[in-house]
Amino acid sequence: MASKRGVHPDQTIVIGGNTYKRSFVQFSKNLSFLVALASLFVTPIAPFFLVLTVFFGFMALKQNKILKTATASINTEKSNKSTSVDAIDSLFGSSKDNAASGASSFKSDSKKTVGSVISFNVAGVTMENDSKKDIQTIIKKAVKSIKESLDNDDLYEGKSNREIADDGEGDPEFKVFELYFETIDDVYLELEPTNQYDPNAIKVISEEFGHLGYVPKNMTKKVKTAMTSERHPVSCVITGGKYKYYDEDEEKVLTDSHTYGLSIEV
Numbered sequence: 050m051a052s053k054r055g056v057h058p059d060q061t062i063v064i065g066g067n068t069y070k071r072s073f074v075q076f077s078k079n080l081s082f083l084v085a086l087a088s089l090f091v092t093p094i095a096p097f098f099l100v101l102t103v104f105f106g107f108m109a110l111k112q113n114k115i116l117k118t119a120t121a122s123i124n125t126e127k128s129n130k131s132t133s134v135d136a137i138d139s140l141f142g143s144s145k146d147n148a149a150s151g152a153s154s155f156k157s158d159s160k161k162t163v164g165s166v167i168s169f170n171v172a173g174v175t176m177e178n179d180s181k182k183d184i185q186t187i188i189k190k191a192v193k194s195i196k197e198s199l200d201n202d203d204l205y206e207g208k209s210n211r212e213i214a215d216d217g218e219g220d221p222e223f224k225v226f227e228l229y230f231e232t233i234d235d236v237y238l239e240l241e242p243t244n245q246y247d248p249n250a251i252k253v254i255s256e257e258f259g260h261l262g263y264v265p266k267n268m269t270k271k272v273k274t275a276m277t278s279e280r281h282p283v284s285c286v287i288t289g290g291k292y293k294y295y296d297e298d299e300e301k302v303l304t305d306s307h308t309y310g311l312s313i314e315v
Contacts, residue, residue, distance in 0.1 A: 166314050166315070167268070167271055167272055167275055167314070167315040168312065168313065168314050168315075169264065169265055169268045169272070169312075169313055170265070170288070170310055170311065170312055170313075171253050171261060171262035171263065171264070171265075171285075171310065171311040171312070171313055172262055172263045172264070172265045172266070173262040173263050174188065174261070174262045174308075174309065174310055174311055175308060178259065178260035178261070178262070179252075179260050180259060180260060182259065182260075184260075184261060184262055185308065185309055187258045187259065187261065188258075188261070188287065188309040188311070189309065190258065191233050191255075191257075191258055191287065192228065192231075192287060192290060192309070195228065195231050195287075196227075196228075204227050204228070205225045205226070205227055205229075205292075205293055206225055206226075206229045208225055210293070210301075210302040213225050213293050213294070213295060213302050214295045214301070214302050216295075217294055217295030217302075218295055218297070219297075221294075221297070223294060223295065224292040224293070224294050225292060225293050225294070226288075226289070226290060226291065226292040227290055227291040227292065227293075228287055228290055230286055231286070231287050232284060232285055232286050232287070233255055233257075233258065233261075233285045233287065233311070234255075234256075234257070235255060235256035235257060235282075236253065236254065236255050236256075236261070236282070236283055236284075236285035236313075237254055237256075237280040237281055237282045237283060238251050238252070238253060238254075238264065238272065238276060238280070238281045238283055238313075238315070239251065239252045239254055239279065239280055239281075240252075240273070240276075240279070247266060247269075249266075249269045249270070249273070250263055250264075250266075250269065251263060251264040251269050251272055251273065251276075252264075253283075253285070253311065253313065254280075255285070261285070261311060262311065264313075272315055275315045276315075281315070283313050283314060283315050284313065284314045285311055285312070285313055286311070286312045286313075286314075287309060287310075287311060288309070288310040288311065288312050289306075289307040289308050289309045289310045290306060290307065290309050291304060291305075291306045292304070292305060292306065292307065
């Protein structure tokens with residue numbers, strides 16, 4: 050059955066059996082017209098905005114890929130540089146002759162380390178020095194000289210095997226070294242600008258035993274600021290060597306040894 054449409058005198062309209070106010074119907078007609086008119090302007094440029102969206106999305110992905118590639122390249126370069134530096138460090142104290150360092154001229158930095166102590170372990174103590182002498186052999190010679198000046202009661206901190214067993218029982222890491230805070234006298238630091246691996250190198254030298262190694266590469270800048278002369282005196286303590294420990298499996302005190310080292314305080 051066809052819908053009925055009529056006009057009532059009370060300014061209402063009947064459409065399909067439903068009654069609407071004339072003003073509402075007119076508003077709906079106007080709104081529909083405006084929407085249709087707006088669509089005439091929006092519809093033609095909608096593809097343009099779509100193209101722009103796709104274009105800028107593609108550019109963003111491309112730039113992100115370039116950034117990731119650049120970052121990976123930088124990280125690889127840093128890694129290679131670190132490996133190269135480690136390789137150079139391993140050569141310190143090798144058989145290369147750098148004896149020309151005596152002609153170096155010390156230039157003091159403007160800033161000095163005041164009121165603080167710089168400590169480090171000497172690098173290159175397992176290699177040969179610039180005179181092609183094995184540094185471990187040199188340290189052992191110094192140890193022998195020190196032991197000759199000590200009594201047996203001064204070795205292993207003066208502890209008996211019974212005391213070491215009591216202290217070390219239940220502690221597999223417990224060790225008592227043969228020498229306790231013994232030093233090599235008359236040790237000094239000297240700049241070595243002629244070093245072919247690092248012109249900032251600093252040698253550790255003993256008046257009696259000669260070249261003992263180097264200041265670690267990562268410490269040279271800090272140590273140099275603390276130096277006050279071309280031959281800066283330092284305290285040099287012997288580390289490592291023979292030690293005693295309590296073996297719980299054998300239930301007795303045993304003796305073993307570590308590689309000798311040197312600890313410096315500036």
